[in-house]
Amino acid sequence: MPSVGDASSRDALRLRGLLDDSADSPGLTIPSTGTPLVDFPDAAEYHVVVGLGTPAQNITVGFDTATVGATLLQCKPCAAGDPCDKVFDPSHSSSLYDIPCGRTWEGCPFTRCSTPGCTFRVTHNGSLVLNASMEKDTLTVAPSVHVRGFRFLCLEMMSEVPTDGTSGVLDLSRNHYSLASQVLLSPDTVAFSYCLPRGAESQGFLSFGTIRPELAGRSVSYATLHSRAPRRNLYLLRLTGVSIDGLDLPIAAQALASDALIEVQTTFTYLKPRVYEYLRDLFRYAMSNYKVAPASGELDTCYDFTDMDAIGVPSITLSFEGGASLELGLEQMMYFSNPHNIFSVACLAFAPARAYGSGVAVIGSLAQAYTEVVYDLRGGKVGFVDNRC
Known part of the structure; x- marks a missing residue:
């Protein structure tokens, strides 16, 4: 568990980004059995394992109810020296779809891109820090349950990569592109629910499309x-x-x-x-x-x-x-x-x-x-x- 100082600093950065005003589909019902969460040692986030692509590549991700409107995933290739064995490899997926640049109706927020696809680059002092591309692929949340055409931002050559064994963050916000918004709702179901464990000795769950x-x-x-x-x-x-x-x-x-x-x-x-x-x-x-x-x-x-x-x-x-x-x-x-x-x-x-x-x-x-x-x-x-x- 992080120290009070670590947790406080993390909270401060997080909340300033969320609350500081000066900072600037087809439905799906997912089974209600819930996916186990693991509270990683010395980490303050919670994680789930999902599959992405065809065939599905299992990746460990965090989840966030207050993201900026996109699921963020680290993808291959990785920067030299960065851990790369647990991240998504787009070249191995037959169902990957590159969203074309400027297609706002498909979820591309950019009108000027570095390639014909929905991409952008971040440089610092003339060096490439980050390649990012908006993609769609099949997300597998259970062996027989798939979210086709799931939109996410594929991050390559990140200057800082997660150190807790995760590959990114699932977007569960109120944004209309989020995973929460792709759950098929009926009067008897809710979009999603979770139960956060207090520590590594306990287990929680993340569920979608569950009965009330x-x-x-x-x-x-x-x-x-x-x-x-x-x-x-x-x-x-x-x-x-x-x-x-x-x-x-x-x-x-x-x-x-x-x-x-x-x-x-x-x-x-x-x-x-x-x-x-x-x-x-x-x-x-x-x-x-x-x-x-x-x-x-x-x-x-x-x-x-x-x-x-x-x-x-x-x-x-x-x-x-x-x-x-x-x-x-x-x-x-x-x-x-x-x-x-x-x-x-x-x-x-x-x-x-x-x-x-x-x-x-x-x-x-x-x-x-x-x-x-x-x-x-x-x-x-x-x-x-x-x-x-």
């Missing part, structure tokens, strides 16, 4: 989806309440309420500064019998649980417009210095939202752990099912 949890006999609460210009590809909810051990924070509803981004690649949960201060102060009061530990980075509420044999922390519940609530237990609200031992130093995994976020709260991956998060795009809502992995 309530129709499968599972209890689910739904929050209303919102959109916010100019980033309409983001999944935004409306945070309406925060409580600790069932007691609402003593802050006016108007001052507490904010848009809330549901995020899988941001670790911690970020609240409006004043809301965070109320939560932190009440949490500290409830934890006054425990040994205080020094702050760690932006996490300023930490405790030393070493040499203890029992821990009791107050529950934190986040409430959203539409009636959904997300109740956080010990491992969803605390970031442990030793993820394999709760009797170590731990910090409250909340922090004040940064100014460039325009008042948007962020529900990070720790807060979502063990919960099935259900994306009902047809119904315009996101649901939570407790204790699903």
